[in-house]
Amino acid sequence: xxxxxxxxxxxxxxxxxxxxxxxxxxxxxxxxxxxxxxxxxxxxxxxxxxxxxxxxxxxxxxxxxxxxxxxxxxxxxxxxxxxxxxxxxxxxxxxxxxxxxxxxxxxxxxxxxxxxxxxxxxxxxxxxxxxxxxxxxxxxxxxxxxxxxxxxxxxxxxxxxxxxxxxxxxxxxxxxxxxxxxxxxxxxxxxxxxxxxxxxxxxxxxxxxxxxxxxxxxxxxxxxxxxxxxxxxxxxxxxxxxxxxxxxxxxxxxxxxxxxxxxxxxxxxxxxxxxxxxxxxxxxxxxxxxxxxxxxxxxxxxxxxxxxxxxxxxxxxxxxxxxxxxxxxxxxxxxxxxxxxxxxxxxxxxxxxxxxxxxxxxxxxxxxxxxxxxxxxxxxxxxxxxxxxxxxxxxxxxxxxxxxxxxxxxxxxxxxxxxxxxxxxxxxxxxxxxxxxxxxxxxxxxxxxxxxxxxxxxxxxxxxxxxxxxxxxxxxxxxxxxxxxxxxxxxxxxxxxx
Numbered sequence: 001x002x003x004x005x006x007x008x009x010x011x012x013x014x015x016x017x018x019x020x021x022x023x024x025x026x027x028x029x030x031x032x033x034x035x036x037x038x039x040x041x042x043x044x045x046x047x048x049x050x051x052x053x054x055x056x057x058x059x060x061x062x063x064x065x066x067x068x069x070x071x072x073x074x075x076x077x078x079x080x081x082x083x084x085x086x087x088x089x090x091x092x093x094x095x096x097x098x099x100x101x102x103x104x105x106x107x108x109x110x111x112x113x114x115x116x117x118x119x120x121x122x123x124x125x126x127x128x129x130x131x132x133x134x135x136x137x138x139x140x141x142x143x144x145x146x147x148x149x150x151x152x153x154x155x156x157x158x159x160x161x162x163x164x165x166x167x168x169x170x171x172x173x174x175x176x177x178x179x180x181x182x183x184x185x186x187x188x189x190x191x192x193x194x195x196x197x198x199x200x201x202x203x204x205x206x207x208x209x210x211x212x213x214x215x216x217x218x219x220x221x222x223x224x225x226x227x228x229x230x231x232x233x234x235x236x237x238x239x240x241x242x243x244x245x246x247x248x249x250x251x252x253x254x255x256x257x258x259x260x261x262x263x264x265x266x267x268x269x270x271x272x273x274x275x276x277x278x279x280x281x282x283x284x285x286x287x288x289x290x291x292x293x294x295x296x297x298x299x300x301x302x303x304x305x306x307x308x309x310x311x312x313x314x315x316x317x318x319x320x321x322x323x324x325x326x327x328x329x330x331x332x333x334x335x336x337x338x339x340x341x342x343x344x345x346x347x348x349x350x351x352x353x354x355x356x357x358x359x360x361x362x363x364x365x366x367x368x369x370x371x372x373x374x375x376x377x378x379x380x381x382x383x384x385x386x387x388x389x390x391x392x393x394x395x396x397x398x399x400x401x402x403x404x405x406x407x408x409x410x411x412x413x414x415x416x417x418x419x420x421x422x423x424x425x426x427x428x429x430x431x432x433x434x435x436x437x438x439x440x441x442x443x444x445x446x447x448x449x450x451x452x453x454x455x456x457x458x459x460x461x462x463x464x465x466x467x468x469x470x471x472x473x474x475x476x477x478x479x480x481x482x483x484x485x486x487x488x489x490x491x492x493x494x495x496x497x498x
Contacts, residue, residue, distance in 0.1 A: 065188035065220050066252050072153055073259050076100035081152035083107075083177045085116060085142060087335075087405070088194060088228045089158035091125045091239040095264045097139040098130070104152070105142045116142035124233045124403055150184035154260060156192045157181070158228060162339060169198055169343050171205070182209045187220045190256050193274075194228040196281050196340050198347040201225075202274035207249060218250030224257035225274035227281030232334075233402040243267040247277030285340040286358060291326040292337070293361035296368050299328035299498050309498065310484040328498050330461050330482040331368040331410025333399025338365070338408045369413040372498075376418070376457055376480050379496045383478060385456050388422035393455035395447070395472075396462020397427055397435045404431035411461050412437065426451070430466045452476050460485055 072078040078101060082093045085107040097103040107113050115122055119132035134140035149155055159173040174195055181191055191210070193202055202225045207217060215221035226246045230239060244261040246268055248254030258268045271277050295313070302309040309328055317325040332338045341362065345355040377387045397411035398404055406412070411427075416438045418425050427435060428447045435442045445451060447467065452458065452475040460469075463485035470489050473479060477493045479486060484497055 066222065066256055069153060069188050069190060069222070069256060070259050073256075073263065076263070078153040078260075079151060080104070080154045080156065081106055081149055082156045082158060083146075083180070084158035084160075084195075085112060085122070086158070086160075087123050087125070087232045088230050089156075090116070090121070090123050091230060092156065092158060092194075092228075093140060094126050094130060094134060095240050097134045099263050101139065101263075103140050104148050105140065106144070106146060106148065107142065108144060110144055113142045113144050125230070125238055146180045147184075149181050150186055152186075152189070154190045154192070155181050156194060158194045160335060161195045161197050161343070162335070163342060167342050168346055171197060171201065174201070175205070178206050178209050182213050182215075185210065185213060185215060185221055190222040190224070190253075190260065192224050192226050192257050192260070194226055196227060196285070196336065196343070197278060198343040199275045199278040199282065200347065201278060202247075203249065218248075218252045222248065222250075222253040222256045223274075224248035224253045225277045226257060226261065227277060229281070229284075232405060233400070240264055241266065243269060245269045245271060245277050245280045247271040247274045249274060279344075282340055282344045285336050286344060286361075288326075289332065289337050289341045289365065290357060290361040291324070292329070292332055293364040295326040295328045297364050300371065303498075308487075310487050327484065328482075329368070329410075330372045330414060330498070332365045333407065333409040333411075334405060335407055338362075369410045369417065372410070372414050372459075372461075372480070372482055373417045373421075375482075375496055375498070376459060377421075379478055379480055379494070380457055383456075383494070387418070390423045390456045391454055392418055392423050392425045393447075393451060393458045393476075394425060394427040395429075395458060395460045395467055396464050397429045397432050398462050398464070401463050402431070402465065406432055406435065411435070414459075414461065415442075426455075428467075429462065430464060447472065449475055 069078065076099065080093075080096055080101050080103045082089045082096075082103060083106045085093065085105040089107075090105060093103045093105045105116065112122055116131065117135070119128055119135055121128045121131050131140070157174065157177045159177050161174060162170050164170045174193070174197065185191070193206060202223065207223060210217065210221055210223065217223055224246055226244050229242045229244070231237060242265065244265050244267075246254055246257045246261060247270070248257055254270050258270055261268050271280065298312075299309040302312060313325050313327060316323055341358045345358045348355045376392070380387055380390050394411065394415060397409055397415070398406055399409040415425050415427070415435075419437065425442070426445050427442055428451075429435070429444050433444050435444070452472060455476060457478045457480060458472060458476040460479065460481045460483055463483040467485070469486050473486055473489050473495065474492045479493065479495045481495055482498045486495055486497070
């Protein structure tokens with residue numbers, strides 16, 4: 001079986017030792033009611049599925065696998081295992097545990113599991129207080145023991161789906177997770193893939209792996225795709241507030257997966273197939289990607305016309321229909337927006353179609369770090385200071401405000417480029433204590449008056465709420481603001497905005 005090793009990732013940790021190339025109705029609007037912390041879990045009973053496995057003829061004649069699991073889900077007695085305890089898997093595990101299920105969070109990273117087992121959360125969307133309460137009540141446990149899969153009624157896979165250096169999909173994490181589940185799948189088990197992936201993954205890759213083990217999909221094993229929709233750091237829309245899209249391999253698979261998610265989210269949108277559900281997530285992220293690209297290119301036009309980009313977009317946003325505001329930035333980051341559109345364009349190339357719009361948006365967004373470098377260089381030149389040996393204070397290296405995630409962050413390319421041009425670069429980020437760059441690792445510093453006076457240029461890459469931008473403007477000689485975080489504030493030195 002493919003070996004499983006640790007990896008730091010958006011969804012959790014599971015990886016393969018070798019890479020594998022990837023070859024309707026809605027529920028009620030009202031959401032489920034969450035038990036209060038400390039409340040007793042629903043009374044447990046013997047598992048109908050266990051009785052089936054043990055050959056109980058009375059249960060076999062009365063209940064088929066789907067009915068038995070549905071009843072366990074409704075009674076909150078189904079045992080859940082969620083593979084990957086990162087930004088997606090941990091919040092999902094906590095939501096199910098808070099609703100009364102017993103949940104095992106599986107992760108191949110021993111350090112992460114040890115941290116979770118001590119009640120320390122590793123994501124901004126789960127507090128250590130709520131995690132500790134669920135651990136104490138026995139509703140949640142973190143483990144590296146994938147043997148628990150054989151004892152689980154439901155398995156949800158939340159592992160990363162990055163890109164290779166060639167920008168092709170790398171689904172080795174998914175393959176490793178599915179191999180672990182398929183190796184010991186039990187009769188009547190529900191398996192749901194949440195990892196964002198190319199259309200066809202569930203039916204073309206995952207399904208054959210279970211069939212090869214003798215599973216009868218829709219009869220004794222149920223398989224579905226339900227894309228994760230987590231927005232890390234978003235306190236308004238948490239996992240329990242976001243409707244789920246569910247597409248099963250068979251109608252029975254769809255019904256079971258929908259019944260599961262209805263216990264924790266306000267609504268479930270059933271679609272006709274896993275392929276539709278896979279495309280739903282890709283369309284959501286392509287929509288965001290291309291609109292960010294439009295905002296970025298619009299910002300370049302506004303600069304040449306000497307017009308405030310933010311003023312134009314804010315005014316346009318007063319239109320109550322037909323417009324959604326997107327704002328420019330130093331580049332796109334995170335696990336989803338820079339990556340997911342390329343999963344779709346890769347799949348379309350295999351089908352003889354070139355997704356030109358996706359390619360153009362990717363080109364524009366990936367060019368923004370180079371434009372930021374030009375902004376800094378020109379702003380320094382205007383003040384009679386060359387970029388060589390200039391002292392640069394970078395504010396924020398996470399890919400967006402309020403999080404510690406630096407994956408695909410444009411700060412990486414920008415800082416490396418500044419250092420290669422001879423600049424002396426330091427950074428501050430309250431969420432990221434250290435940041436690896438070419439040939440070294442930088443350590444975060446505090447934004448003190450002394451540091452602000454030292455810097456020839458303060459470069460805002462991430463508009464964390466912890467930064468006091470008014471104080472920064474009052475002290476810094478030059479600010480290059482790629483997030484328009486300083487709009488409306490009183491100026492002292494010079495400010496250049498995107």
